[in-house]
Amino acid sequence: MVDRMKDPDSKPAHLERRVFLKSLLAGSALLLLENTGIDRIAQAFAQESPWTSIPPFQPQHPPGLGFPQSVAAGDPTASGAILWTRIDPSIQTGLAATQVDSSLIQWLDGETPPPDSIVSAINNGTFVLLEIANSPDFKKPILRGYTPIWKDYDQVVKVDVDGKLPPRSLYYYRFITQTGHVSPTGRFKTLVPAGQDLSSTRFAYISCQDFSSGYFPVLNYLAEEELDFVVHLGDYIYESVGKSIYQDPLPDRKITVPSGESKAFTIEDYRTLYRTYRTDPDLRRLHENHAMVSIWDDHEFANDSYYPAVAPDDNTASNPVRRQVANRVWYEYTPARVTFDPKKEFAESLCIYRTLRIGNLCELILTDQRLYRSSHACGSGTLDRYFTKGCTAVNDPKQSMLGIHSGQKEWFLNRLTTSKAQWKIWANEVQFTPLKLLGRWMNLDAWDGFAGERLDIIRTLKKNHVKNLITITGDLHTFEASLIKEDFKKDADRKAVGVEFMVGSVTSSNVLDLVTQIFTKSQSLSNPLPLEVIEKITQVDKEMAQQVKAIKEEKHKGITELSSSHPLLKKLFENLISLIRLENPWIKLFNSSTHGYCILELSPAKATWTAYSVSDIRKKSGTKKTLLFQCEVPKDKAKIRILHK
Numbered sequence: 001m002v003d004r005m006k007d008p009d010s011k012p013a014h015l016e017r018r019v020f021l022k023s024l025l026a027g028s029a030l031l032l033l034e035n036t037g038i039d040r041i042a043q044a045f046a047q048e049s050p051w052t053s054i055p056p057f058q059p060q061h062p063p064g065l066g067f068p069q070s071v072a073a074g075d076p077t078a079s080g081a082i083l084w085t086r087i088d089p090s091i092q093t094g095l096a097a098t099q100v101d102s103s104l105i106q107w108l109d110g111e112t113p114p115p116d117s118i119v120s121a122i123n124n125g126t127f128v129l130l131e132i133a134n135s136p137d138f139k140k141p142i143l144r145g146y147t148p149i150w151k152d153y154d155q156v157v158k159v160d161v162d163g164k165l166p167p168r169s170l171y172y173y174r175f176i177t178q179t180g181h182v183s184p185t186g187r188f189k190t191l192v193p194a195g196q197d198l199s200s201t202r203f204a205y206i207s208c209q210d211f212s213s214g215y216f217p218v219l220n221y222l223a224e225e226e227l228d229f230v231v232h233l234g235d236y237i238y239e240s241v242g243k244s245i246y247q248d249p250l251p252d253r254k255i256t257v258p259s260g261e262s263k264a265f266t267i268e269d270y271r272t273l274y275r276t277y278r279t280d281p282d283l284r285r286l287h288e289n290h291a292m293v294s295i296w297d298d299h300e301f302a303n304d305s306y307y308p309a310v311a312p313d314d315n316t317a318s319n320p321v322r323r324q325v326a327n328r329v330w331y332e333y334t335p336a337r338v339t340f341d342p343k344k345e346f347a348e349s350l351c352i353y354r355t356l357r358i359g360n361l362c363e364l365i366l367t368d369q370r371l372y373r374s375s376h377a378c379g380s381g382t383l384d385r386y387f388t389k390g391c392t393a394v395n396d397p398k399q400s401m402l403g404i405h406s407g408q409k410e411w412f413l414n415r416l417t418t419s420k421a422q423w424k425i426w427a428n429e430v431q432f433t434p435l436k437l438l439g440r441w442m443n444l445d446a447w448d449g450f451a452g453e454r455l456d457i458i459r460t461l462k463k464n465h466v467k468n469l470i471t472i473t474g475d476l477h478t479f480e481a482s483l484i485k486e487d488f489k490k491d492a493d494r495k496a497v498g499v500e501f502m503v504g505s506v507t508s509s510n511v512l513d514l515v516t517q518i519f520t521k522s523q524s525l526s527n528p529l530p531l532e533v534i535e536k537i538t539q540v541d542k543e544m545a546q547q548v549k550a551i552k553e554e555k556h557k558g559i560t561e562l563s564s565s566h567p568l569l570k571k572l573f574e575n576l577i578s579l580i581r582l583e584n585p586w587i588k589l590f591n592s593s594t595h596g597y598c599i600l601e602l603s604p605a606k607a608t609w610t611a612y613s614v615s616d617i618r619k620k621s622g623t624k625k626t627l628l629f630q631c632e633v634p635k636d637k638a639k640i641r642i643l644h645k
């Protein structure tokens with residue numbers, strides 16, 4: 001297990017200082033030369049390659065050819081980011097290796113020449129050239145290096161340039177193969193060093209992007225935003241590709257996995273999903289424009305999964321081989337600062353919980369709520385997990401979301417209570433605040449199924465006087481703004497200890513989609529709640545049952561073409577939503593009829609949360625973006641001031 005208790009920013013100080021000063025000096029020297037007008041000399045300086053006779057690879061083809069999944073940046077720091085691409089194996093095959101080895105990267109400003117074996121590997125084309133520049137024309141690259149293509153990791157390239165670049169700046173990057181194929185250009189921003197003052201930071205977050213359920217206009221709008229980075233809260237892929245009798249995928253968005261199954265099981269199945277998702281032009285554009293900070297939820301492996309590698313919808317027995325494959329492919333395709341050790345078993349092979357600091361303003365604490373979590377407290381049946389009366393086991397101290405033996409809970413509480421950053425932003429996959437309907441728990445796969453651990457976290461926050469905690473959440477395909485309290489029923493709003501802001505999905509079905517699906521029977525497998533649960537709710541509530549009957553009768557007479565805008569259906573949905581609002585007064589804003597993204601802007605005085613909605617995800621073009629909600633949280637107060645609803 002990676003030791004996460006130490007300072008997350010720690011690295012050998014002499015090394016960081018040396019590399020940092022070097023890049024800074026190179027930058028100032030270039031600036032000096034430019035200012036004196038000797039541009040030609042500046043260029044020669046920038047392109048000088050002191051250790052090698054290998055001339056830098058040059059672009060010879062139109063950008064993008066040979067890079068079907070484009071580029072991506074992730075986990076930005078004050079001095080770099082992880083940079084990623086994948087090379088089409090028909091263009092070039094890379095190095096065979098059991099493990100990705102970052103020491104093989106050969107920086108062109110390196111002081112010692114590489115051994116002959118590396119020089120010949122570069123000459124053989126198993127390496128690519130990475131270029132980073134301050135402008136997209138790459139006339140004056142500020143950092144260049146040869147880095148391997150990882151053949152056994154599906155031909156991806158992963159480079160960590162942390163420690164190499166000055167802070168608070170925008171950088172452009174691209175990859176060039178020995179054959180002259182050049183990737184699309186990506187860009188990312190370096191952050192403000194931990195502890196330093198800054199006036200604001202602005203980042204977005206998203207979750208739940210089922211490729212087959214819709215197009216990604218949400219990501220297209222998000223790509224256009226001015227941001228420091230984007231957080232992905234999970235369900236980046238859906239393991240389920242469905243069968244036509246169950247699912248209603250868009251005709252041009254159907255995915256078939258090599259095993260021929262309705263879900264991903266093999267390494268090639270999972271790779272096919274990531275490869276296919278990354279061919280989407282909007283997702284590619286998002287990655288090209290912003291660095292992404294990613295965690296997973298369940299669908300990167302399997303629905304409602306838990307330790308030890310159990311996918312309860314498929315089999316209640318552990319399947320460590322499938323989980324390890326899912327871990328590996330997530331690692332291959334995600335530009336995250338984590339290592340993967342294939343020799344270790346699935347719970348140890350990688351560790352995705354980690355933290356990211358932005359000046360003195362923000363510590364983003366990212367947790368893993370799937371790899372180590374306990375099984376469902378009250379049983380594994382659908383109606384034990386959803387719309388259930390619950391059981392006392394949810395309060396059992398052994399019932400853990402973060403894992404009893406993973407070390408994550410101790411690490412998490414330590415970060416929350418010792419962080420020196422003003423805002424503690426918790427990237428949390430599933431709903432933290434309770435969600436009840438008709439006196440039952442809506443979803444024990446979320447924190448309601450781990451109520452004892454939730455209370456423990458809240459009490460730790462109170463005991464340590466932790467202020468300015470904001471939880472950002474995905475999973476439910478719903479926008480929510482809620483207050484976190486020790487006693488949700490009895491405590492007044494002024495006793496809140498933090499705030500939860502949930503983002504709706506990019507495409508995956510929301511509650512309105514589910515209500516519609518009761519009648520159309522076009523069940524999507526990316527539903528946040530199983531369809532039978534929504535049917536059950538309408539049977540339990542008399543008024544809703546009558547509404548369902550009326551719609552069925554009308555449909556039976558052939559009068560109606562059912563869509564989510566049908567008045568009877570709208571009424572049924574509104575009835576359901578008003579009940580949710582009534583029974584969960586800590587939820588101040590709730591919308592489950594649209595898709596979109598959220599932006600969090602932090603300043604020393606306040607946090608501003610903005611939710612955007614996108615009109616129609618089943619249309620390829622002509623969609624509209626609208627402001628859905630906006631709220632402020634003043635500093636030191638767990639309060640939601642609604643500005644727009």
Ligand SMILES: [Fe+2]
Pocket residue numbers: 207208209235299475476477508526528
């Ligand atoms: Fe989801």
